[in-house]
Amino acid sequence: MIRDGDRIAVAVSGGKDSLTLLEALLALRQKAPIEFSLTAFTVEQGKFLRPVEPLRVHLEARGVPWVYYHDIPSFRLLREQPEHGCDLCSRYRRRAVYEIASGLGANVIAFGHTADDFCEAFLRNALFTGKLSALPPVAHSRDRQFRLIRPLLYVTEEMTSAFARALELPLVPCGCSQKTGTVRERIRGMLAELEKEYPTVKQNLLTAMGNLQLERLLDVRYLGEQTPAMAADPLPVLPAD
Ligand code: SF4
Numbered sequence: 693m694i695r696d697g698d699r700i701a702v703a704v705s706g707g708k709d710s711l712t713l714l715e716a717l718l719a720l721r722q723k724a725p726i727e728f729s730l731t732a733f734t735v736e737q738g739k740f741l742r743p744v745e746p747l748r749v750h751l752e753a754r755g756v757p758w759v760y761y762h763d764i765p766s767f768r769l770l771r772e773q774p775e776h777g778c779d780l781c782s783r784y785r786r787r788a789v790y791e792i793a794s795g796l797g798a799n800v801i802a803f804g805h806t807a808d809d810f811c812e813a814f815l816r817n818a819l820f821t822g823k824l825s826a827l828p829p830v831a832h833s834r835d836r837q838f839r840l841i842r843p844l845l846y847v848t849e850e851m852t853s854a855f856a857r858a859l860e861l862p863l864v865p866c867g868c869s870q871k872t873g874t875v876r877e878r879i880r881g882m883l884a885e886l887e888k889e890y891p892t893v894k895q896n897l898l899t900a901m902g903n904l905q906l907e908r909l910l911d912v913r914y915l916g917e918q919t920p921a922m923a924a925d926p927l928p929v930l931p932a933d
Pocket residue numbers: 739776777778779781782866868869
């Protein structure tokens with residue numbers, strides 16, 4: 693995920709996850725047998741509910757260079773289509789992120805998606821888009837200029853919340869965090885409900901994402917293929933009658 697000489701731009705949204713990610717990368721940089729640099733950046737899309745000044749003070753104290761980027765097209769979008777959805781918003785943000793990372797001379801962009809995000813994306817895609825997929829832990833931008841990494845994939849939001857509280861990290865909430873009735877919120881609620889009775893469901897989902905049994909799914913590209921898993925654990929042969 694991280695290689696010697698990487699110049700990592702860390703996406704800091706002002707939430708508990710991205711600030712935890714930054715702390716984790718700072719700790720890793722001290723101990724890792726490789727060298728890499730860290731710069732934080734924040735895209736202002738007009739949705740923060742509080743001033744970002746405490747964030748600036750915090751990052752300065754942590755010795756992390758920070759770029760605070762007012763994304764003018766996002767402000768225009770907010771003005772002209774205040775009810776725009778997440779698809780449009782994240783498309784605007786992605787463009788801004790690539791512009792910032794390019795300006796910083798970074799070759800890696802780190803995002804603070806957590807285990808919860810992976811589980812939610814997995815269920816959302818399966819239930820609403822007909823795809824078995826979650827988020828890429830390591831990927832490349834389309835032109836391969838950047839490696840995109842999500843180091844917190846095994847870290848739950850229970851952990852990032854506790855961490856942010858313990859370190860009194862300066863959280864800057866986004867207006868969207870107060871939206872209700874979204875699919876994301878429903879899936880979160882469903883997982884939380886299940887977890888009360890089955891505390892390992894999230895862990896099991898993450899394990900399932902790394903343990904595909906392609907021959908027992910319905911993708912015709914794999915039907916009839918003799919995979920190693922199938923050879924080790926063949927389907928029962930039904931008696932002909
Ligand atoms: S939750 Fe809000 S900030 Fe996040 S992508 Fe959706 S509209 Fe944008």
